[in-house]
Amino acid sequence: MLNQQKADAELISVYGKIIALIILLIVLFYLAFSYFGSIKQLSQPSxxxxxxxxxxxxxxxxxxxxxxxxxxxxxxxxxxxxxxxxxxxxxxxxxxxxxxxxxxxxxxxxxxxxxxxxxxxxxxxxxxxxxxxxxxxxxxxxxxxxxxxxxxxxxxxxxxxxx
Structure with a gap:
């Protein structure tokens, strides 16, 4: 039973890390698109x-x-x-x-x-x-x-x- 609890804890830890990574990637994509969008606006003649x-x-x-x-x-x-x-x-x-x-x-x-x-x-x-x-x-x-x-x-x- 102890091994099962240890495996469950490791699995929950892995899922937590995956979810944190997905959230981090979403935030980075949002920032990247905002940044490159502003560069495009700056390159256009005002x-x-x-x-x-x-x-x-x-x-x-x-x-x-x-x-x-x-x-x-x-x-x-x-x-x-x-x-x-x-x-x-x-x-x-x-x-x-x-x-x-x-x-x-x-x-x-x-x-x-x-x-x-x-x-x-x-x-x-x-x-x-x-x-x-x-x-x-x-x-x-x-x-x-x-x-x-x-x-x-x-x-x-x-x-x-x-x-």
């Missing part, structure tokens, strides 16, 4: 940061437009501390009010405008849409957030997923 960057770029473009006596086509001069990109230029068509407008009223025109303003690398990572009724270019990130640019007024609106 539309909110790009919204701020676009507002700054539009302000600089308007300043250059005013300094150059309000030309219809503005040659943008971007200077960088990086020696490889010491000077980068692009050109955009400007509205009478002083905001950049696409060369053509289409998705391609909206995408080209974004390339000139924010750079080609960023424009490839987002979806571009154009609404011909309202003349709005909409740039949608992978997270569902978007930036709307009204080509008739130069207004920029940041929209979250719920908007």
């Amino acid at each position: 539309m909110q940061a790009e919204h701020t960057r676009l507002l700054n770029v539009l302000g600089v473009a308007r300043s250059q437009w005013l300094m150059r006596s309000k030309p219809e086509i503005l040659i943008l001069d971007w200077y960088s501390d990086n020696p490889e990109h010491a000077s980068s230029t692009g050109q955009v068509r400007m509205a009478a009010g002083g905001w950049p407008v696409p060369d053509e009223t289409s998705v391609a025109g909206c995408r080209q405008l974004l390339v000139e303003l924010l750079g080609a690398g960023y424009a490839q990572q987002i979806e571009t849409r154009f609404n011909p009724r309202t003349d709005v270019c909409r740039y949608i990130g992978e997270s569902g957030e978007s930036i709307s640019y009204q080509t008739t007024s130069g207004r920029v609106i940041f929209l979250t997923q719920g908007d």
Whole structure:
């Protein structure tokens, strides 16, 4: 009888260790998926940061437009501390009010405008849409957030997923 009790105790001990191991693995899987999920979010471009960057770029473009006596086509001069990109230029068509407008009223025109303003690398990572009724270019990130640019007024609106 003593041997039976000893075997039962060992069996209960093994079951306890297996259950503890399963609980530990579940917790580790949860933490791992949470961690890797946050890494994926960090690797995606933040539309909110790009919204701020676009507002700054539009302000600089308007300043250059005013300094150059309000030309219809503005040659943008971007200077960088990086020696490889010491000077980068692009050109955009400007509205009478002083905001950049696409060369053509289409998705391609909206995408080209974004390339000139924010750079080609960023424009490839987002979806571009154009609404011909309202003349709005909409740039949608992978997270569902978007930036709307009204080509008739130069207004920029940041929209979250719920908007």
